[in-house]
Amino acid sequence: MALIDEASAVTRRMGRAVPAGSRLVVWGLLLFLAWQVAMPIAGVFVASLKDLRPLDDGFLTSPLVLGNFGEIIASGGLWRVTSTTFVFAFLSSTIALVVGSLLAFVTVRSDLPFGWLVATLVLLQLTIPELLVAISWTFLLGPDLGLFNQGWAALTGAEAPLFDVYSLGGMVLVESMILVPLIYLFAVPAFSALDGSLEDAAAMSGAGHWRSMKSISVPLIAPALVATWIIAFMRAWEAFEVPWVLGLRERIMTYATRIYWDTVTPPSDTGIISAYAVPMILLAGLMVWAHRRVSSRSARYAVISGKPAPLRRLRLTGVARVAVAAVTLLVVTFGILLPFLMLVWLSLVPFYRPPSLEALSAVSLGSWERVFVAEGLGKAVMSSFVIGLGASAALVALSVLVGWVSIVSGARGSGIARTLCFLPVALPNIVVGLAFLWIYMLIGVQTSQSYVVLVLAYVTLFLPVVSQNVLTQFGQINGELFEAPRLCGAREIRIMVQIALPLLAPAVFASVLYILIWSFKELPASLLLSGSSTRPMAVFMFDLSRNGSVSVLAAIALITVLILSVLIVLFRLLARRIGLRGF
Template sequence: MTLAPPPTASDEKSLTGPAPADATRPGLLARLVRRPFSAQTILVGVAVVIVGYLALVPLGYLFHDTFLSSDGSGVSFGAFSRAYGGNSQSGSMLLNSMWFAVGSALLSLVVGTVLAYVQVRTDTPFKGLFFAASIVPLIVPGILYATSWIFLGDPSSGILNSLVFEPLFGTSPVNIYSLWGMIWVQGLHHAPVAFLLMVAAFRAMDPSLEESAAMSGATRGAVLRRITIPLLRPAMISAALLMFVQSLESFEVPGLLGLQNGIYVFTSRIYFVLRAYPVDYGSAGAYAIGLLVIAAVGVLLSHWLQRSSRNFQTVTGKAFRPRPVELGRARPFVGAGVLLYFLFTVLLPVAVLVYASLLKFYAAPSRKALSTMTLDNYRQVLHMPLAFTALKNSLLLGIGAATIVMILCAVVSWVILRTKARGRGLLDLLAFTPIVIPGLVLGLAISFVYLRVPLPIYGTLFILLIAYCTRYLPYGMRYSSAAMSQMSPELEESAAVSGASWFQTFRRVLLPLMSSGILAGWVYILVVSFRELSSTILLYSPGKEVLSVLIWEQFENGQFTTLAALGVCMILILVLLVSLAYRFGARFGLQSDSSN
C-alpha cells in the first residue's frame, strides 16, 4: 500500500489536455468560487480555515511556549540551554538519533532494493511471498513488532539466543536492547515500504539500456553497477531520505528497546522529560524543535530530489516489457534468501507473538513451556473492561479521522486543482506542512495549545481526533489529489451546464469518480490510526486509552503475555478491517461501473 505522490503542474496539464482558446477569461469553476454565501463558498471556506488551523496553530504554540521566558517577560533561550547544555548528554543523544536513523534507512533501502530487483527483474521462485512480506509488516504496529523482537532477541530469554546460539556456540551474542538491535528492528519493519517504492521504480524504468549493455558484452554485475543503479539513484535517495525521516521520528522502537539500556534518541528523551517531575515543558519543546528542524530538512531535501529526478527518466510512450533475468544455478539460493527474508520479517515475529500469548509466563520454547500453554490470556483480554473501551476508542478515532480527513482533502484538492483562486499554492503548502512534524512533536504541540486555550477538550477523545486528523492530513491529500488530477474538468462543467449545483456535482460526479482513491486513503488512515502511539502517548487520559496505548501500558507493567494476546487480537482486527474495506470498495466499484 503505497502513497501516490502529489501531481505536479505538468502532470495536471497532460491529464486535462490543452487549454481552451479563451483561457485568459476566468473558467466556469473559477467564477463559481466568487459567488458569496453559496453552499460551495461556505464549504470551501470552512475547509481552508480548518486546514490552516490544523497546520499552523500547534506549531505556533510550540514555538511560543519554548522561546517564552519563565516569567513571561520576553524571548528567552533558557529552554535550549537546559536541554542541550550542562550535563544533558545531548551530544550522545544526537549521535544516537543520527546513527539510528541513518542505519535503519540504509538497512531498509538495501533490503528493499535487492528484493525489488529480484521480484521484478528475475525468475526467482516464491514470488507470491513478496506480497505477504510487504503487507503484513505494514499492518503489524511498530510497538508489536518491537515486542516480538524482544521475545526473539532478549539476551537472557530470547528464542534466538536460547535455541540457536547457545546450543551451537555457547554464547548469547544477540542483544536487542542495543543501538544495533534498534537499527535491525526498525530497518526490517520499514523494509517493506522501501520494497514497494523500489518496485514502482523498477517497473517504470525501460530496461532497453540494460539489455543493450548486456548484448554488447557487459557482465551482469557491470550492467547493475553502471546502468541500473545510476538510473535508480534518484528513487533510491528519495526512499532513503523518507526512511531516515520515519526512523528519526519513531518512538516505539527507541521507547521499548533503547530505554531498557539507557540509549536515548530525540523522541525517547522528550517522553522521559515529560514523565519526570517537575515537568519541564520548555526543555521538551527545545528537543521537539531540534527534531522538527532535522525532519524538515530531510523532507525538503527528499522533495527537491524527487523534482530533480526527471533528468533520469527513461519511461517513454513506447510500450516495453522487461525480460526476466534467468538466475540459472543461483535460483535455489535466491529462493532460499526469499524464504529467509519471509521468515525474519513475517513468520517469526507473528509466530512468537502467538506463542507468547499462550503462556502464563514468558519462557523460551521447551517441553515444559509447551506443556503449560493455555488460553487464559485471551480470556483475561475478553474480561478486561479497558480492552473493550480501548477497542471502541480506536474504532471511533480511526473511522472518524479517516472520514474527516478524506472529505476535507477532497474539498481542498478541488480548490487546488480546479480553481484559479489566489493563494491555492499556499493552501497546498499548508496541507502538506504536518508531514514534517514528528508524531511526538505534534502531540506535544497540541498539548501546549489546549492546556492554555479555554476549551474543555484536553483529556477527551476529541483532542486525539484533532491529533490524528492533523497527522494524516498530508497522506489524505496525496490520495485525493492523485485521484482528482486523473479526471478532466469537462465532466464537472457538463454537470454545471445541465443545471446541477456545485454541491450536486461534487457529490454525484466527483466523489463517485474519486471513490477508488478516496477509499484507498480511507483504509490507509484507518490502519495507521489504529497503530498510532507517538502522538497519542502524550494526549490520552485514563479511561480514554486506545489499543496502542493499552499495549504500551501492559509493557510498562511487565504483562508481556497479556500484551501478546492483546497484540494478536489487534492484528486480527486490522486484517479484518482492511479485508472488509477493500471488499466493500470492490463491490462499490462494480456497482458504479454497472450503473454507468
C-alpha cells in the same frame, strides 16, 4: 470550433471568479489549516523561548529567552540525543533500503518461485503494532531470556550473550526490519515501472543481464530509492516504540523518548521539552526539503512513453541463485516470520518458557480467555474505530475541498492551503501530540476526556498523506468533465458530489483504509492526548506492557493483526463490488 473555445474560456473564467460563498470556503479552509498546522509549530517554538509553563500566569506576556537552549547545550543533552537519534535513523533506514530493495527485486525481477511468500510476509509485518514487534525481539535476542542467546550459551558455554538487543545496535536491527515493508512498497513500483525495451536494446548490443541492470536499470531507479530512503529516515527519526522498549533500559534516548520521558516525569519543564523538539522539527523539515528536491528531478529519469515493453525476469543460475535465495529466505525468516511466531508462542504460554518439545506441555489458551474478559479491550477497539472514522471523514472532506478550490476553481489563496496540507510531514508524531496537549490546555480543554482533540491531532498527523493522495487523483481528472455541467447551469456542489466524488473513489478508499489501520497503531501522539475513556488500541497495549502481562499482550496483538487483516479483506471486497480497480 471557435464557439467551443470561447465557451471553454468563459467557463475557465467562471471557475476563476469564485463566488462569495466559495471565497468564504477558502478563507475557512485557511483558518482551519492554520490552526491545525501553523499553530502547533508556533506553539512549540514559543514554548521553547519561555521560562514559564503554558498554564502559568503571564505565560503569553513573558519575555522570550534563549536560556532553555543554553541549558540543554551546556548539559550535553542536546548533543547526546541528536547524535544517538541520527545514528539510529541513518543506520536503520540504510539497512532497510538494502533489504527492502532486495525483496522488491526478488518479487519483481527474478525468477525465484517464492515471490508471493515475500509479498505476503511483508504485508503481514504492516499489520503488527511496532510496540509488539520490539517486545517479541526481546525474547529472541534479549541477554537473559533471548532464545538465540540461550542457544548460544548452551552450545558454547559462553556467559556473555551473542547479541544484546538492549543496545543501539539492537535498536537499529529491529527498526530496520520494521522499515523494510515501507521500502518494499515504494521499491516495487519503481522496479515495475522500468521500460523493458531499454534492457532489450542493451542485450542486442551484447551486454549481459547484470551489466544492463547496472548501467541502465539501477541509475534509473536510483532517484526513487533515494526519495524512499529519505522517507524511511524521517520515519526512524521520529520512531518511539523501538527506542522506548529497547533503549530505555540502558538510557539510550532518542528525541521521541526524551521528549515523552520529560513530559510524563514530574516536574516537567515545558521550556526544556520544547527546546528538544525544535531541532527535531528543523531536521525533519530539512529532510522534507531534500525529498522534494529529489522528487522534483524525477522527470529527468522518465523513460516510459505510451505502452512500455514488459520487463524480462532474470534467470538466476548456479551460485547466484543459491545466494539470492538463501539471503532472501534468511531475511524474511529472521526479520519477519520469527518475531511473529514468537508472538504466537507468547500468547500460548502463561509464563515464558523457551520453545521446546518439553514446553509444549505448558501450552494453553488461558491468555486468550483472559483477553476476551480484559477490562478496557472493547472500549479500546471502539475508540480506535471512532478516532479512525472521525479522522477519515474530516481528512477526506478537507482534502476534497482543498483539491476543488485549488485545481478546479483556482481560487486565490488555494496555493497556501495546499502548502499547509503538506507542511505537517515535517512534524514528528510526538511533537504534534505535545503541541496539541499544551494548546488545548491553554484554552481550558481537557484533552484526555474527549475524542475531538484526538481526531484533530490525527487530522494533522495524516493530512500530508491523504491530501497528496486526493490531490494527485484530482489532477488526473480532465477539466472538461467539470466545465460541461457548468455550461448547463449545474451548481458547484452538485458537480462535486455527482462527478468529482465518484471519480475520486479510489483515492478516498485508500485513504480511509490507511487511516483506519493507523488508528490501531499510532502511539506517540495518542499517549499524550488520550485518557482512560478514550485510549485507542496502541495506548491500551502500551499500558498493558508496563504491567508485565506479556502473554495477554501478545494475544491482543494477534487480535489486532486479525482485525486489520479482516478490515483489509472487507475493503478489497467492497471496492471490487463497486468496480474499483487496484484493490
